[in-house]
Amino acid sequence: MVFNTGAALLDAIVLAVVSKEKDGTYGYKITQDVRSVLDVSESTLYPVLRRLQKDECLETYDQAYAGRNRRYYKITEKGMAQLNLYRVEWKAYSTKISKLFEGGIEL
Amino acid sequence: MNRAQFMEQLKKLLSDISEEERQEALDYYESYFDDAGEDQEAEVIRELGSPGKVAAIIKEDLKNSSQNYGEFTESGYQDERVDDERQMPQSRAEKGYHAERRGGKAGVILVLILLVFISPLIKGVAGGIIGFIVALILLPLILVLGAGAVVIALFVIAVIAIGAGIGACVTAAPAFGALGIGIGLILLSLGLVGLVFFVWASSRALPAILRRFTDFCGNILNRGKKGGDRA
Numbered sequence: 001m002v003f004n005t006g007a008a009l010l011d012a013i014v015l016a017v018v019s020k021e022k023d024g025t026y027g028y029k030i031t032q033d034v035r036s037v038l039d040v041s042e043s044t045l046y047p048v049l050r051r052l053q054k055d056e057c058l059e060t061y062d063q064a065y066a067g068r069n070r071r072y073y074k075i076t077e078k079g080m081a082q083l084n085l086y087r088v089e090w091k092a093y094s095t096k097i098s099k100l101f102e103g104g105i106e107l
Numbered sequence: 108m109n110r111a112q113f114m115e116q117l118k119k120l121l122s123d124i125s126e127e128e129r130q131e132a133l134d135y136y137e138s139y140f141d142d143a144g145e146d147q148e149a150e151v152i153r154e155l156g157s158p159g160k161v162a163a164i165i166k167e168d169l170k171n172s173s174q175n176y177g178e179f180t181e182s183g184y185q186d187e188r189v190d191d192e193r194q195m196p197q198s199r200a201e202k203g204y205h206a207e208r209r210g211g212k213a214g215v216i217l218v219l220i221l222l223v224f225i226s227p228l229i230k231g232v233a234g235g236i237i238g239f240i241v242a243l244i245l246l247p248l249i250l251v252l253g254a255g256a257v258v259i260a261l262f263v264i265a266v267i268a269i270g271a272g273i274g275a276c277v278t279a280a281p282a283f284g285a286l287g288i289g290i291g292l293i294l295l296s297l298g299l300v301g302l303v304f305f306v307w308a309s310s311r312a313l314p315a316i317l318r319r320f321t322d323f324c325g326n327i328l329n330r331g332k333k334g335g336d337r338a
Contacts (some may be wrong), residue, residue, distance in 0.1 A: 027135055028142030042154040043161045046135050047168035050128075070138060 005038060007048075011057075012086035013038060014048050015079055018058060024074035049073060057082050110140050110148050113158055120162035124169060132165050215321050219244065247316045251308045258305050261298035265291045 005013070017033045018025055025033075031045050052058040057079030062069045075083070108116075114136065121129045136155075143151045155161055219241060226238035242249075272287025 026138065026142060028139050031139070041156065042139075042151070043156060043164050046132060046161075047165055049135075050131065050165075051168060066141075068138075068141060070142070071134065 005040060008086070009090075010040070010044070010048050011052060012083065012090065014045065014052060015057060015075060015083040015086065018073050019075045019080065019083055021074075024061065024072035026070050026072050030073065052079065108152060110152070113152055113155075114140075116158035117162055120158055121165065124166060128165075128169060136161070215324050216317070244320060247313055251305065251313050254301060254305045254308060258298055258301035261294050261301060265294035265298055267291075268294060 013034055014030065017030055020033075027046070027049065030049065031042055034040060034045060035042070049058065053060060053073070055078075056076055058073045059076050061072050061074070063072055064070075114133065117136065118129070118133060121132060140148060140151060222237060222241050223245065226241060268287050268291030270291075272284045272289070272291055274284070275281070275287055276284030
């Protein structure tokens with residue numbers, strides 16, 4: 001991967017992935033989902049999840065699964081608001097860069 | 108390394124963070140291994156990297172809970188939490204141009220000058236040979252200095268000749284005066300040519316010769332150390 005993913009973009013991607021699951025999703029699946037679109041190290045995501053949880057963008061609950069507790073992450077209201085902000089920002093940012101690359105912007 | 112060893116090491120490495128944070132992280136990674144399944148265990152360990160890396164990332168995140176982890180630097184975007192091969196290739200920065208060490212040149216020159224001064228004191232054939240070699244080596248320097256002296260002399264004589272010629276014109280013999288002025292102008296033009304040569308020699312040629320010579324000396328001195336890697 002040539003481009004690096006900054007903290008904000010990683011937050012946005014994780015929020016987007018979690019928001020797709022109404023009932024919440026769990027660490028391993030989040031990692032696999034993120035890694036299906038972005039080449040990040042598996043060890044990068046735990047701190048992101050932990051931080052989003054502390055910032056109350058994600059909430060967690062434990063549910064029994066296969067004889068053990070599995071921790072689920074679910075997006076909160078605040079998380080949704082944050083995700084929407086990221087979406088708007090990303091749209092503006094990516095549109096400009098795409099236009100520039102495709103020659104649409106006259107400098 | 109298997110899962111149990113990995114988790115054991117991670118636990119040790121996280122011993123200096125709060126109990127709550129440590130337990131949270133350990134639970135997460137235990138779950139992670141569970142969800143990945145036993146057959147993926149080796150793969151997960153490989154992907155996570157070392158327990159040290161996992162611990163470092165967790166601690167780094169706890170340390171600066173601000174949002175600004177990454178920054179743009181000369182070698183691209185750097186996120187201090189993540190420093191693996193997937194990020195901007197660090198090798199690019201490491202492989203950048205590094206000027207060769209040029210130290211020691213001044214030392215070589217100083218030694219040479221010293222040799223010139225002490226060479227008469229060194230008795231015998233060896234001393235004579237060294238003195239000769241040093242003189243030969245310093246020949247370009249002497250030539251350039253000589254050229255400078257000649258240029259100055261030409262200018263001085265030219266000015267005198269022109270002055271004398273003008274004097275002669277005013278007093279008695281205009282013909283001799285014209286001759287004097289003519290000779291003076293010729294000398295002046297020769298002096299200018301000499302000046303151009305002197306400037307070129309002292310600013311370009313001499314440094315180049317010196318550089319080549321000191322490189323040569325450096326090679327001789329380093330030959331033993333480098334073991335002929337230039338060959």
